Amino acid sequence: MSDINSNLHELNRSNIWAGFVQLVPLSIFVIIFGLAFGLAATQTGLDAWSTIAMSTFVFAGASQFAAMELWGQEISLLPLAITVFAINARHLLMGATxxxxxxxxxxxxxxxxxxxxxxANWAMSLQxxxxxxPAMGLLFGGGLTLWSFWVLGTWLGIYFGNAIQDPVSLGLDMVMGCFLLAxxxxGKKDTRVFAIWCVAAIASLLAYWFLPANSHVVVGALAGGILGAIWMESEK
Amino acid sequence: MSIETGGYGALVIVIVMALVTLATRWGGVFVMSFVPISYRVQQFISAMSGSVLVALLAPLALNGDNGARLALLATGLTMLMVKKPLLAITLGLVTAAVYRYLFP
Structure with a gap:
């Protein structure tokens, strides 16, 4: 391996800082999403500390919104864990790439x-x-930016969330649904993806009607995943 | 196994979610250091991560009020046309709010 190649993965204070700064503009959006999460969590009935802890230690927006969707007086741990795993399974691919x-x-x-x-930091540094x-600084520094702004946004959302009287009339109960849909x-869309979505939707509705509560997410995710493994994209 | 969401329950849930997410962050690199992940497994994983969102949304669209349905419709259409998540979500919320104001 040549010297140029070995420089690619160098990680030091200056390139981490450069990566941190590079992702600050994008992180303005992350603040807003964090704010939406803080708001949603407050409406769901989470206390401030649990909400902050979730954003700090989980740091994966879609799965956090999904957890709010499954939240109730009680929550079954296994379906929740599988849902979080399924949503965040794309991290496995990021690590692999x-x-x-x-x-x-x-x-x-x-x-x-x-x-x-x-x-965001995965896509940019992989490119x-x-x-x-070299992009190791962007990967790590940029990740730190996204993480800190996510937590900051969550914190802001908790404060706004407590101030709003009637969130449903403002459409704020739809933050989670609209976020997940967006x-x-x-993502990528073609006939194959559309077929996978249809199978996932049908399977999840069937499970919703006929199987125990909250199993619909797992059933839908598995059904879609299995179709994806059978009907594969042609390799590039 | 069910757990109450009050008191320490919420903290336990956060810890479980954090550990599962950490496993996904570390798992790919960890597995790759032994064997490359096969193409079929990659396809399964990427199909599954979209499907789980569909599975969460399907009952929401079915059971929600018309405000909720129109909100999802607005978000979906905006994403298809301009691919700007923030705009799409905002329009979704505004749609729900306007509909509920007009038809309470």
Whole structure:
């Protein structure tokens, strides 16, 4: 491996800081999403500390919104854990795609960097790595930006959430649903994906009507996943 | 196993969610250091991560009031046309609010 290649994965204070700064503009949006989550959690009845703790330690928006959707007086841990796993399973693919560069780092740094992996910093650094440019600072520093703004936004949302009297009349009960839908539609769409969505929808509705409460998410996710494994995209 | 969401229950739930999410963040790299993840498994994982969102949304669309349905419709259409999540979500909320104001 040449010197140029080994520089690609270098991680130091200056390139982490550069990565942090680079993602600040994008993180304005992260604040707003965090705010929406704080608001949704407050309406769902979570106390402020649990909400902040969730954003700090889970740091995965879609799964946090999904947890609010499943929240009640009681919550069954297994369906919740599987739902969170299914939504966040894309992290597995992010780790796998970054492995060719991460493998040069010692394990402590490798897994340290992966603590803050999320969609935006993954996509941007993978693009840079593939062009042969160093991006480890962007991956880690950018991840720290997204994480800190996510927590900050959540905190703001809790305060706003407590101030709003009638959230339903303002449509705020729909924050979760609209957020999840936007994430879904923002992804790739073709006939195969559409078929997968249909199978997932039908399976989840059937489970919703005929199986125990909250199993519909797991059933829908598995049904869609299995179709995806049978009907594969042609390899590039 | 069910757990109450009051008191320490919420904290337990946060810990479980955090551990599961951490497993997804570390799992891909960890597995790759032994064997490359096969194409079929990749396809399963990516199909599953979209399907889970569909599975969450389907009952919401079915059981919600018309305000909720129109909100989802507005968000979906906006995403299809301009692919701007923030705008799409805002329009969804505004749609629900306006509908509920007009037809309480």
């Amino acid at each position: 970054l492995y060719p560069w991460l493998r040069h780092l010692p394990p402590s740094k490798r897994y340290g960097v992966m603590l803050v992996i999320t969609d 840079k790595f593939s062009r042969g440019e 994430m879904l539609v923002g």
